[in-house]
Structures are given as structure tokens and as C-alpha cells.
Amino acid sequence: MQARVVLESAVITLAAARVSKAGLQRVEEALNAMREEHIRGGKPVDADRRFHLSIAEMAGNSVLVDMVGTLFDGRHGAIASRMSGGQETLGTWQTAMAEHESIYRALEARNPQAAAAAMCSHLLASHGRWISEPAEHVAKRADAA
Template sequence: MTGTQLKQVESKRLYQHIADQIRSLIQSGGFAAGSRLPPERDLAQQLGVSRPSLREALIALEISGLVEIRQGSGVYVCRAADRQASAITGLGESPSELMQARAVLEGAVIVLATALTTPDSLTRLRDTLDAMRANVDEGRSPLAHDRAFHVCIAEMSGNSVLVRMVAELFDERHSPISARLSGHAETSQTWAAALAEHEAIYRALEERDPLAAQSAIRNHLKASGTRWIEGG
């Protein structure tokens, strides 16, 4: 072992395993270049996986140049697919698992925040909502204000570790797979829905109701995951 440096083995995420399986099928001729893959429902059933996990795998394959996702038409094998040989790695956390983790963490954080809510903290939260609404009305992405809203709630908990965790999970949206997914899913309508859910969270905090606040933020993150990952 002297002089030999071992590389850390990467633990593959589920979507990477699914993507590698589809890639192998493409390269072995199971799906011809230029052909359309089966509908998501059928392909998920054939592979024995959930549709969210399959969608993540297809996004990963699109990033690698193996397939092209055409909205309203389907997923097509790219002409150069037979020249792609590398496995799907380094694209980020599973978006569906990310949203589950956020729901667990932020659902607990907001209970603490509710107990420590002050008029000043509500004012800061209201300001982020107003800025988010202005962006939505102008047709611009309110992502920065979306982040500020969730981080502000974490700051209301008074726990700096929780603030950092909430911010880090939110920032995973900038990973290659999450960013590409956002490009497919985010519209002015989805942002308007997210804003309405933020308003419900704000009202629960304003009323100092921890159970209502927890329910509101978990419902928001579940709905966001559905819009973001499942396209619904």
C-alpha cells in the first residue's frame, strides 16, 4: 500500500443507478438513436421504480447528452448517444430526497420559530414576501426572496446551526440536476402557487399557531416537490 493513494468510492444515488441502466439499454441498441423512449408511466413500471426517481434519471441523462426532453412530446435518444460511455456521476442530491429532507427539517424549525416570533421578525418576513410578489408580478424569478423567506424563518428559531442547515439544503437547488429540473418545471404559475403557500405560512406565524405553521410549511414543500419534480 506504500505510495498508493486510494480514491474515495462515491455512493451512488438511486437516480444514478436508473440512469446507468437506461444508458446501458441505449448503448446496447435497446433504444435506437432518434427514437422516443416509452412514456414515463410505462418506463417506470418496466424498470420497477417511482416516476419521480425516473424523472430525475432522465434529467441526468439529458445533462449528459444522451437524451433530449421535449416538453409535450416525450424523451428522445440523441443521435450521438452511442458515443457516450461515462456513468452518471457528480450531478447532486436527489431532488425528491432533498424536498423530503427539507420538509422534515423545516417542519421542526418552524415550531421553534413560532414560539420566538416577534413583531420585528414578522416585518422582515413580510418584506421578503412583498419582494417575492413584486418579482412574480414582473415575470422575474423570485428565487432569492424565496430563499430569504425560508432562511428568515430559520433565523427566528434562534439556532445558528439550523439556519446553516436550512440554507445549505435550499442551495442544493443550484446543483446540476436540480437546476436543470427547475428549468423544465418553473413558470410564473408555479411561482404564484408558491407565493400563496408562503402567505399561508406567514399567517400561521402571525397567529402564533405552531401546528398550523408546521402544517403550512410541510404542505408547501410537498406541493413544491410535486410541481418541481413530478411536473404537476
Template structure:
């Protein structure tokens, strides 16, 4: 797949370029107002892009009001798509690329955390796990304690630069694109799975096993991406 390999403007994200193409197809009459776009698999093949990248583009188009995504039915063209001429403003990093970056970074961070583990640091991470559990039971938003878990692991690495990077990457989940996807897809089953993965990561840290901890956190982030980005 080409994934629009020749990008004329390096400041524009891939999902923006794909959204531009879909909008052009709508405006030139390929898809009429109120009509349904082709199934995701077919449209991705037509455009020569991956389905996760197409899904991000469609979410961006929904945020701007050009299409409506109806769960279980399809993606439908809105009248605003026919009137819009300007390209949308950036809505954040690609969630798929974000999760790839997090897996690479946090896999390295947790190895340092194992080396520098302290009873106090481990206790703080365990507190985050329990707070997350309480949020799930109470039906509250779990994201803050999810963030806290990952940041506290980075704190235990003893590297302030890595700590800053972990927090910055995690906070991209609050961007318009990522938030829209999160609100659609996250729920109690999703968070219960994440909690079990956090518990495994904590056990690896408590055992001071850097290889197991690295494997566990990479697997967790890949699983989170599967639940959130590529359902």
C-alpha cells in the same frame, strides 16, 4: 421496487446508478442513436425504480449530452451516449430526497420560530413575501426571495445551526441537476402557487400557531416537490 438497494459505492447517488444502467443499455445496443427510449412508466418498471428517480437520471444524462428530452415527445438517444465510457461526475443531491429532507427539517424549525416570534422577525418575513410578489409581477427570477423567506423563518427560530442547515439545503437548488429541472418546469403559475403558500405560512406565524405553521410549511414543500420534482 428495489431502487438499487445494494449500492456498491455509497458516494454515488441513486440517480447516477440509474443513469449508468440506462447508458449501458444504450451502449450495448438496446437503443440506437436517434431512437426514442421507452415511455417513462415502462422504463421505470423495466429498471425496477421509481419514476421520480428515473426522471432525475434522465436529466443527468441530458446534461452530459447522452440523451435529449423533447417535451411532449419523449427521450431520444444522442450520439455522445455511444462514445461515453466514464461515469458522470456528481451533479448535486437528488431533488426528491432534498425536498423530503427540507420538509422534515423546516417543519421542526418553524415550530421554534413560532415560539420565538417577534414583531421585527415577522416583519422581515412579510417583506420577503412582498418582494417575492413584486418579482412575480415584474417577471424576475423569484428564487432569491424564496430563499430569503425560508432563511428568515429559520433566523426567527434562534438556532444558528438550524439556520445554516436550512440555507445549505435550499442552496442545493442551484446544483446542476436541480437547476436543469427548475429551468424546465418553473414559471409564473408555479411561483404564484408558492406565493399563496408563503402567505398562508406567514399568517400561521402571525397567529403564533405552531401546529398550523408546521402543517402549512410541510404542505408547501410537498406541493413544491410535486410541481418541481414529480410533475
């Protein structure tokens, strides 16, 4: 997750500088797919992956897209899931989607600093949920970042 924070914070800064209507639409479609899967009671991991990859695609560098995908898959793979102290619930997915909304709004505003801050905050919070870290510890780490 540390690697994801570093990489995706940089990637989204590039993406925010290169926002296109088509790129924003792909990010929004992934976010909508997450909402739909959540409403059905499922875990929207595939749409979550598309969300992060769509942002990386806007950065315009295929190597970065591959790296984001590899790191995402490592976090959601079978071995990592068994190591996780946390559980994905409808509530944790609701929180993640709210964080994704903030990321989307920063991209839509073409604000690289806000986008990077929103991504960093999301990934740190996601890590905290994954290891079942108390929310106040996640907030302290986000403030320090």
C-alpha cells in the same frame, strides 16, 4: 426535499413559538419582494430563499439557519435544476406565494401546528411541481403527512 420537509417543519415550530415583531417583518419583507419580482415577470428565487432563512432565523439557532440555507441552495443549484422534471413558471410561482402567505399567517397567529402543517404542505407541493408530479399525488402525500 425530504430533508427540507423534516427540518423546516421543525424549524417553523420553534419559530412560531419565538415570533417577534422584527422577525415577522423580515418574513413579510421577503414575501413582498417575491411579489414584486413576480410582477416584473422574474423568478423570485432570492426572495424565496430570504423567506425561508428569515423563518429559520426566528427559531434562534444559527446551525438550523445554515442547514436550511444549504438544503435550499441544493434544490436551486445548477445540477438540481438540470435534474428537475418541472418548470418554474409565473403560475407555479403564484402558487408558491399563496403557500407562503399561509405560512406567514400561521406565524403571525403564533400557531406552531398550523405553521408546521403549512410548511410541510408547501414543501411537498413544491417538490411535486419540481418533478412535475400530478397535483392529486401531491395532495395525497400532504394528507398522509
